[in-house]
Structure formats: C-alpha cells, structure tokens
Amino acid sequence: MDSVYLDHVAGTPPRPEVVEAMLPFLRERFANAQSLHSGGQEALQAVEEARERVAGLIGASAEEVFFTASGSEANNLALKGMALAGRARGKRIVLSAIEHLSVLNAAKSLENLGFETALVPVDGLGRVDPADVRKALTKETVLVSVQTANSEVGTLEPVAEIARISRESGVPFHTDAVAAAGNIPVDVHALGADALSLAADQFYGPKGAAALFLRKGTRVVPLIDGGVQEGGRRAGTENVPAIVGMGRAAEIAAAEMTKRIATETSLRDRLIGGLLERVDHSALTGDPSNRLPHHASFCIEFIEGEAMLLHLDMRGVAASSGSACTSKSLKVSHVLLAMGVDHALAQGSLVFSLLETTSAADIDRVLEVFPPIVEKLRRMSPLYTKFLEEKTP
Amino acid sequence: MIYSENVMDHFQNPRNVGVLKDADGIGHVGNPVCGDMMTFYVKVAGDRLADVKFQTFGCGAAIAVSSMVSEMAIGKTLDEAMKITNSLVAAELGGLPKNKLHCSNLGADALHAAIANYREKQAGTAAAGGAKKVPEGEAEKCACPYCDGPIIEEGAREICRKCDIEFVECPSCGDLNKKGMETCVHCGEALEK
Numbered sequence: 001m002d003s004v005y006l007d008h009v010a011g012t013p014p015r016p017e018v019v020e021a022m023l024p025f026l027r028e029r030f031a032n033a034q035s036l037h038s039g040g041q042e043a044l045q046a047v048e049e050a051r052e053r054v055a056g057l058i059g060a061s062a063e064e065v066f067f068t069a070s071g072s073e074a075n076n077l078a079l080k081g082m083a084l085a086g087r088a089r090g091k092r093i094v095l096s097a098i099e100h101l102s103v104l105n106a107a108k109s110l111e112n113l114g115f116e117t118a119l120v121p122v123d124g125l126g127r128v129d130p131a132d133v134r135k136a137l138t139k140e141t142v143l144v145s146v147q148t149a150n151s152e153v154g155t156l157e158p159v160a161e162i163a164r165i166s167r168e169s170g171v172p173f174h175t176d177a178v179a180a181a182g183n184i185p186v187d188v189h190a191l192g193a194d195a196l197s198l199a200a201d202q203f204y205g206p207k208g209a210a211a212l213f214l215r216k217g218t219r220v221v222p223l224i225d226g227g228v229q230e231g232g233r234r235a236g237t238e239n240v241p242a243i244v245g246m247g248r249a250a251e252i253a254a255a256e257m258t259k260r261i262a263t264e265t266s267l268r269d270r271l272i273g274g275l276l277e278r279v280d281h282s283a284l285t286g287d288p289s290n291r292l293p294h295h296a297s298f299c300i301e302f303i304e305g306e307a308m309l310l311h312l313d314m315r316g317v318a319a320s321s322g323s324a325c326t327s328k329s330l331k332v333s334h335v336l337l338a339m340g341v342d343h344a345l346a347q348g349s350l351v352f353s354l355l356e357t358t359s360a361a362d363i364d365r366v367l368e369v370f371p372p373i374v375e376k377l378r379r380m381s382p383l384y385t386k387f388l389e390e391k392t393p
Numbered sequence: 394m395i396y397s398e399n400v401m402d403h404f405q406n407p408r409n410v411g412v413l414k415d416a417d418g419i420g421h422v423g424n425p426v427c428g429d430m431m432t433f434y435v436k437v438a439g440d441r442l443a444d445v446k447f448q449t450f451g452c453g454a455a456i457a458v459s460s461m462v463s464e465m466a467i468g469k470t471l472d473e474a475m476k477i478t479n480s481l482v483a484a485e486l487g488g489l490p491k492n493k494l495h496c497s498n499l500g501a502d503a504l505h506a507a508i509a510n511y512r513e514k515q516a517g518t519a520a521a522g523g524a525k526k527v528p529e530g531e532a533e534k535c536a537c538p539y540c541d542g543p544i545i546e547e548g549a550r551e552i553c554r555k556c557d558i559e560f561v562e563c564p565s566c567g568d569l570n571k572k573g574m575e576t577c578v579h580c581g582e583a584l585e586k
Contacts, residue, residue: 302450303450304428304429304450304451304452304455305452306452306453307404307451307452307453307456310396310401310404310453311405314405323428323452324426324428325428325429325451325452325453325454325455325493326452332426332428342425343424343425343426344425344450347425347428347450379410380407380410380411380447380448380449380456381448381449381450382421382430382431382432382448382449382450383430383450385412385432385448
C-alpha cells in the first residue's frame with residue numbers, strides 16, 4: 001500500500017519537471033556561474049532565468065531577488081541584515097510571538113548585540129492584531145517582521161495592513177512568507193513588503209534553494225562575506241542546480257496555483273470536517289476560514305503528538321506535531337502557547353498538510369486509520385481516565 | 394526510525410496497561426509541561442509485587458518505558474523493585490535516544506512512588522489518592538533547553554549547573570526562560586525582573 005504523505009509543511013516532493021530541469025546542472029553543465037568561460041556564462045544565464053521566474057511568482061523584479069540556501073537563511077539575512085543596517089536609527093525590532101524559530105532566534109542573537117525585541121501577541125486563532133503592531137512601534141524601531149502564514153496552525157496574517165502601518169511610521173517591514181509563497185497568491189506590491197522570504201521546498205522545488213526579496217533601496221548588511229555573488233548580499237558559489245529547480249517550481253506554481261488551491265481547499269475541509277466528527281474532544285487549531293489551503297491542524301485531547309505520529313507512520317500516514325516530545329529541545333510549540341492553548345492540550349498537537357497530489361481516497365484513509373489510534377492511546381492515558389471518572393462520579 | 398526494535402515493540406504492544414481498582418499503592422509522576430505523565434498501580438502479596446499496571450500520557454519512549462518497567466517489576470520483592478534504575482530500563486529496551494533518557498527516569502520514579510505510597514499506607518501516613526513523587530532536594534525537572542542536562546532546584550531557584558544558567562518561569566505560559574530576559578521567548582508575556 002502506498003503511503004500517504006501529509007507533511008507539506010516539512011517539505012514537498014520536487015515535481016518531475018523540476019528534477020529534469022536540475023539534472024543537467026548536476027552533470028555536464030556543472031560550471032561555476034561566476035566563470036568567464038562559456039560553461040560559466042551558461043550557468044549564470046540559467047541562474048538569472050531562475051531569478052526572473054521566482055520574481056514573477058511574487059510580483060517582484062529580478063534584481064530584487066537574492067538566492068539563499070534555506071528559508072531560515074533568508075529570515076536571518078532579513079532580520080540581522082536589516083536590523084544591523086538600521087542600527088544608527090535605533091535598536092528595537094517588532095515581531096509576532098508566533099514567528100518561525102529562524103526569526104525568533106535571529107532576534108535573540110540581535111539581543112546579544114544590544115537590540116531589544118518586542119513580541120506582539122496573537123489571539124486564540126493565531127491572528128496578530130495590526131493595532132498591537134502600531135502600539136509596539138517606537139522611534140527606535142528599525143524593523144517589523146510578521147509572517148504571511150503560520151506553518152503550525154495555518155493562519156494567514158493581515159500582513160498588508162501591518163505593512164501599511166510600518167510604512168506610515170517609516171519602519172521597514174519583512175514578512176516570512178515561506179509557508180505561503182507558491183501556495184497562495186503572494187504579491188510584494190499588493191502586500192507592501194520591503195522584504196519577503198520564500199523557500200522552494202514549500203512549492204515542489206528542491207531543498208537548498210530559497211530567496212529573500214528586498215525592495216529596491218532596502219538596505220541589508222550581508223551575513224556571508226566573500227565575492228560579489230547575489231549583488232554582494234550573499235557571497236558563495238551559486239547552487240546552480242537548486243536555483244534552477246526553484247525557478248522551474250516557481251513557474252509551475254504560478255501557472256497552477258488557482259487549480260491547486262481549489263483542490264486542496266476542498267480536501268482540507270473534508271479532512272477537518274471528517275476528523276472533528278469522528279474524534280470527540282478534538283479541535284481545529286488556527287483560523288478556520290482564513291487559513292492555508294493545504295493545512296489542517298488539530299489538538300487531540302488527553303494524548304500526545306509523538307505517539308500519534310508513530311502510530312500513523314506504522315499505518316503509512318506521514319504527519320507532524322508541535323508536541324514537546326517531537327522537538328529535539330523538548331519544548332512544546334511556542335505557537336500554540338502564544339495562542340493560549342494550555343500545555344497538556346498543546347502536547348496533543350497534530351498537523352496534516354496536504355500536497356497537490358493528495359486524493360480524496362488518501363483523506364478517507366486517514367479518517368479510517370486515525371480514530372482507532374486515538375482510542376488506543378486514550379485507553380492508556382491517565383488524563384483520559386481522570387476525565388471519565390470526573391464525568392461519571 | 395528513531396527508536397530501537399524493542400522500544401517499538403513495547404510502544405505498539407504495551408504490557409500491563411490499565412488501572413488496578415484495588416491497588417495497594419499508587420504513584421503519579423510528571424506534568425504536562427515536561428510532556429509526560431505516568432501513573433503506576435501496584436498490588437502487593439507478602440513482600441512481592443503480585444501485579445503492576447500503568448497509564449501513561451506521553452511519547453513513544455514514555456509508553457515503552459512504562460511497559461518495560463511494569464514487566465521488570467512484576468514478581469520482584471519491594472526492595473528489588475526499588476533497585477530498578479533508569480539506566481537498567483533503558484538498557485533492557487536496547488537504548489533510548491539521548492533526549493528521551495528522562496522518560497526512563499520517570500518510569501522508575503513512578504514505580505518507586507507507588508511502592509513508597511504502599512509503604513506509607515502500611516505505616517498509616519499516606520495521603521488519599523496516591524503519592525506524588527516527593528522532591529528530594531535535587532529533583533529533576535525538565536531538561537535544560539541548551540544542553541539537555543538536568544535542571545536543578547536550589548531553594549526557589551531553578552538552574553542548569555552545566556550551562557550556569559538560572560531560569561525563571563513565565564507567569565503566563567509556565568515555560569522556562571533565561572533569567573534577565575524581558576519577555577517570554579514562547580508567548581511574549583513580560584517577565585518579572
């Protein structure tokens with residue numbers, strides 16, 4: 001039996017066209033894109049074509065796109081690079097409490113350099129209130145960063161409005177769009193973002209290719225010094241195969257997005273409705289309507305996420321969780337805690353994220369195998385026993 | 394797979410799951426902040442453990458450890474069972490990933506707490522409903538987020554000796570933060586200085 005992969009947020013399978021486009025650059029077209037010989041110039045041309053395609057996906061111009069090796073690197077370049085570039089004006093940065101760790105921990109590093117971080121809270125659905133961002137802004141603020149969509153709970157943030165507020169105060173605005181770009185329409189001009197991160201492995205491109213959009217005139221201090229690759233913003237020999245793959249994936253994503261969204265939304269709603277109906281004491285996490293089309297996230301009461309994932313995996317279903325036990329640091333998801341979910345419930349976090357190839361049969365299989373797993377784990381849960389005792393004294 | 398075959402066997406087919414309605418001793422350990430909670434029930438005949446049952450809220454390692462501890466304990470004398478250590482349990486399971494070793498501490502602790510509860514009952518000193526594990530000066534809490542080592546309680550302070558870090562609990566979400574931070578890294582709530 002084929003396995004059902006519902007872990008889009010951890011990475012998507014590269015499209016066959018993407019792999020085909022990459023292969024020549026792993027073989028005969030291996031040359032360094034900075035070399036003057038014709039092999040090098042061919043590679044450079046391929047990189048620049050990819051840059052055009054990635055720019056096209058987000059409504060940017062090619063010279064505003066800078067390739068990096070991961071979404072985390074793009075976020076680090078934005079946070080550290082933009083904060084350091086603005087340090088003469090002030091040392092305060094404003095973030096939401098549910099940013100990806102590559103944003104939150106980059107901010108922690110900046111704190112060691114004397115920067116101060118203000119974390120804007122979110123509501124129970126994981127939504128940032130733009131008014132809270134406005135309140136957090138001071139004259140010393142040099143950067144605002146709020147994600148476009150959250151990868152753990154699927155919630156879409158009001159980034160266009162937050163960008164407008166930042167702009168009115170003259171503060172550069174960055175958005176981590178890694179979970180969103182290539183999956184939903186993301187247009188840097190409609191958003192009004194000064195910087196935006198995206199990663200190829202979230203839209204059927206390869207790992208090792210990501211990018212930071214920097215609006216013309218947005219200043220960053222580079223993190224990697226060396227040659228003048230990427231306009232001097234990011235030194236290092238270009239990962240030509242991965243960049244070419246990202247370009248092809250961006251082109252396909254732009255062309256097929258409307259169709260993908262329609263399919264995924266209907267299957268996502270089938271999964272959400274079916275699971276909540278079949279499993280009592282379960283709840284959807286994140287915004288029920290304003291969410292990523294491929295994202296269905298839950299908290300299942302009385303049981304723990306890793307145990308659910310192991311059982312699902314044995315039945316051929318790949319998913320993810322924000323429970324403490326599934327993280328190497330043994331920390332429960334900061335996203336769920338910031339949303340006010342208590343520790344015990346957050347331990348029961350479960351995320352199914354769909355692919356463009358997910359079928360109705362796949363969803364039905366999850367709905368068939370999952371309820372008995374919950375039952376088995378609840379039978380051995382002291383929390384469930386306690387709940388039953390309190391219900392029927 | 395992150396776990397050994399033996400761990401996966403005990404995880405999939407845990408032995409001795411359940412509640413002993415007429416238990417002679419009950420022990421609870423863990424809390425949802427650390428991620429795992431275990432309840433052990435023991436039935437004593439003479440000075441031996443005639444039956445052991447458990448319930449566990451937690452990850453694969455926590456469930457496998459509970460199962461293994463119950464299997465190792467049944468039939469042992471109380472003194473022998475008190476000598477079951479976390480490293481013996483981990484060894485019987487064919488090893489555990491480093492960041493899951495604290496789960497094996499919990500398993501042995503929960504069994505020992507149930508035996509202690511039985512002994513207190515015999516002596517007439519037990520509280521109703523089973524014993525919580527008594528902190529012993531250096532009770533292990535969650536692992537240090539920086540080095541995975543134990544977090545030690547010293548009076549009201551919570552510290553990691555190895556990293557020389559003192560932690561404060563966030564008043565809002567309960568998560569541990571480095572002392573001196575202004576806001577909680579997890580929920581953004583302001584921390585007391």
